[in-house]
Amino acid sequence: MTDPLAAAARLSSVLFLPVRKLVGPLHRRGQSIEKDQNNDLPPLPEPWEDERWFRGGFPPRGHNALEPLLHGDEYFNDLYEALLAARERVTICGWSLTPLMALLRGKREGESILVDVLRRASERAEVYVLLWSGAPALFEPTDRMAKDVQKILNRYAPKVRCELDHRASFSHDHHQKAVTIDGHLAFVGGMDLSTFQGDRWDTSEHPLRFGPGWHDVQVRIRGELVSDVEENFCQRWNVVTGERLEPLSVKPIEPAGSMPAQIVRTVPAGFFPFAPHGEFGIYHVLTSAIRRARRYVYLENQYLWSPEVVDALVDAMNRNRSGPFRIVVVLPAKAYTGKYDNDEHVRLLSHADRGRGIFHAFSLYSGGPAMGTTGYRYLPIYVHAKVSIVDDEWFSVGSANLNGRGLATDTEMNVHAIVPSAARHLRVRLWAEHLGVSVDQIADADPIALVDTQWPEAAKAMEASMLSGGFPAQSQIRRYVPGHNPGSRLLDVIQQMTLEH
The missing domain is CATH 3.30.870.10 (Endonuclease Chain A)
Incomplete structure (x- = not known):
């Protein structure tokens, strides 16, 4: 029996061949960003020898x-x-x-x-x-x-x-x-x-x-x-x-x-004379930081489409077996495009977790008075931030989504730093907001303990409040819910044949 999805893929590959010639290779997996540019560049002098600094593009600077x-x-x-x-x-x-x-x-x-x-x-x-x-x-x-x-x-x-x-x-x-x-x-x-x-x-x-x-x-x-x-x-x-x-x-x-901090970019290859072979510093610093992770990885992003990033997270789970290790991802409840990709990668990471409690995915909601008998309603907060924090040591903020566009084919800019006090400061501010508590209440708490207790408790309270329509929840946190749209898989197959992620 013919697989209708495979048939759709073959048909779309013919119909959209002219478009594919315009956009070039799709998904870029194993192409533009799999070969880390840092491997071909000379080492940076002290004190910049840490592998998380990108050797190309703009150098790290100390002041x-x-x-x-x-x-x-x-x-x-x-x-x-x-x-x-x-x-x-x-x-x-x-x-x-x-x-x-x-x-x-x-x-x-x-x-x-x-x-x-x-x-x-x-x-x-x-x-x-x-x-x-x-x-x-x-x-x-x-x-x-x-x-x-x-x-x-x-x-x-x-x-x-x-x-x-x-x-x-x-x-x-x-x-x-x-x-x-x-x-x-x-x-x-x-x-x-x-x-x-x-x-x-x-x-x-x-x-x-x-x-x-x-x-x-x-x-x-x-x-x-x-x-x-x-x-x-x-x-x-x-x-x-x-x-x-x-x-x-x-x-x-x-x-x-x-x-000490550095400006890193994504510049696609073949478009700009200042980076004729492209520049993929954002990809390097993110994957290098995840490889160095020993306690936690925290990501806020609009998209979780990149197979390379997901692979790095799975490797981090498997590598950190000797002690507590957590991965927390905050995504929009309903991304404007590509929710299927977000859903699939959340499922993949959940499966790789194998019930160990390492991986957690959340969305954000806010509530307010509403008409009707319940008097209260909740709506998703659109997560557009592009924040990465690892081990209260390293952080990155910028424009790059975790997809092929953000890491290979669009122009992007992030700033990243290896400064424990600054990384911790950013994490505590973000978590205090999401948990609905003051900065002082969680400033000295162990991040893994918070992920194991306050995050799931807050998500459970949010779910109960949303179901009842009653008293407002204190936090913004809800467990990420993968979708069940019947046509989403077919749409994704066609999208893979036409548009770069």
């Missing part, structure tokens, strides 16, 4: 101050003040931008409309904006949407230079989300200046609102890394425009920062 900003209320408030204080140059690169988005809310909303803030900044400083040029009509944001954004900026903020970057394969995009101010301040993370597909402005409470709650993280950077963030912008800007924009000289930070 930095990094501060994670959780959610749009923290990030956009900082950004608003920084933009209006700019006196030399502002650079912004993004996947999407909403000119009429308000950076502040409440009484100050009217004074913080993005296009007007950029106009005011451009009266005192050069302002450069580099956006992805958009997708064909089948996908969003479309190229028409990107051109409309450019037209609005040109009309209402004429001194702002806005260019669209079209150097990408069909179905791939430019996904970096980074801002620099005057050569002394940068922001790198997962947040676009946008409301497309969801308003990036949200708070740690995630109150119910029109549209999804949005969980995301950006990092404020001062110090030597700022020049690397701006260098990345200048490299891409110059390729698009043919100009020779140079980074501003980095300004010393006061007091001097002492965090």
Whole structure:
């Protein structure tokens, strides 16, 4: 008997052959990122010999101050003040931008409309904006949407230079989300200046609102890394425009920062003269950190599609048999695309766990008053953060999802650091929010003990509250629930034949 899924795969491979020629090899497993570039590069000098540092691209630097900003209320408030204080140059690169988005809310909303803030900044400083040029009509944001954004900026903020970057394969995009101010301040993370597909402005409470709650993280950077963030912008800007924009000289930070950290990127091969063979630093630092893991791996991400990352997690489970080891993954309850891939990899990791209690997958929810007899309802918080933390030693925050696009075929930027105090600080802040407790309540608790007790207890309480519609749960945590959509497998087969993950 003919397998209908196999027949569908064969049919789609013929129908979408022209598209496949445009997008190139699919899924990239065993191709672009399986061969770790670090193996072909000379070792870094002391004190950078740790294998978790990437030897290509921008080097690790020792004098930095990094501060994670959780959610749009923290990030956009900082950004608003920084933009209006700019006196030399502002650079912004993004996947999407909403000119009429308000950076502040409440009484100050009217004074913080993005296009007007950029106009005011451009009266005192050069302002450069580099956006992805958009997708064909089948996908969003479309190229028409990107051109409309450019037209609005040109009309209402004429001194702002806005260019669209079209150097990408069909179905791939430019996904970096980074801002620099005057050569002394940068922001790198997962947040676009946008409301497309969801308003990036949200708070740690995630109150119910029109549209999804949005969980995301950006990092404020001062110090030597700022020049690397701006260098990345200048490299891409110059390729698009043919100009020779140079980074501003980095300004010393006061007091001097002492965090060793590094900017790492994904740059696809064959598109940019500054990385003709591609650059896969994000893949290297993540998989290297997982290989070094001895107590826990914590991941927040929109997608868990990468077979290489899943393999690394399975290897970590099997390697750490002598002592307690935990893997915690926080995913959106309903990813915009590819939920089937998330579901399959959650099932695979659960199976590899074999009942040992190592692997845990969760989603986030918020609740609020509702009409009806129960008086309370819950909705998913969209997890858009791209955060990785290992052993309270290493962390990474940026734009890269855990899929082939984020690790091989889109342009991405992350900042990572091997700083135990900073890694622990970020974990405690995130876990306090998700568990619905104060930072002080869990600051000194063992992370494995929390995963074994408070996380499952919070998830159980959330499930009970959602079923009853009664008293609100204290936390945001619910166990991740794989879907049961009858057509999802067929859709995934066709997707594998047409679009890069």
